[in-house]
């Protein structure tokens with residue numbers, strides 16, 4: 001029987017467990033693949049001290065499994081962060097934020113020694129940008145930033161009815177062909193009112209566990 005996308009996500013989540021050191025606090029991402037990882041983490045919960053979550057949703061799922069959730073301020077630097085992506089290149093540059101958790105994801109990733117990206121094969125691309133780039137913005141800056149994004153060649157669309165865990169809104173930017181993700185990440189960060197953009201290029205993944213019908217492939221930076 002052919003493997004489903006969920007089978008591939010579960011397989012990479014299982015593979016990611018090998019990167020979790022004993023007795024550590026684990027950084028945990030957000031989304032359907034991260035949820036599979038949380039479920040795998042529950043099986044070894046007696047071997048870890050707890051987790052730092054990148055969203056309220058992941059915190060709830062972790063706690064539902066009886067895993068202690070710590071604040072990043074209490075946990076300090078983390079050995080490993082495990083999360084999915086909406087798109088990733090072989091250079092380990094990613095677009096993230098499809099689930100709207102990009103800001104906390106970027107913070108927890110920054111505070112982690114290793115970023116393990118867990119994806120099914122559909123997420124591997126040559127050029128980023130087919131998936132609309134999420135940008136979290138302060139609500140009063142929404143229209144100003146949208147105009148600036150149009151000048152950069154994008155087509156921003158407000159994510160209707162969605163508020164981030166930080167009380168902000170998301171602009172999803174369509175039609176960007178992101179040839180230089182490091183440069184664009186920096187440019188977007190400099191727009192007043194941008195909290196975080198969904199490009200994870202300046203700090204990309206260290207390891208990509210890619211779920212394919214032939215098994216889990218490991219790519220490194």
Ligand SMILES: O=C(CO)[C@H](O)[C@H](O)COP(=O)(O)O
Pocket residue numbers: 029030031032033034083084085086095096097098099100101102105
């Ligand atoms: O960045 C994210 C959430 O903000 C997720 O990692 C990304 O959207 C991938 O999600 P999924 O594993 O459900 O495909």
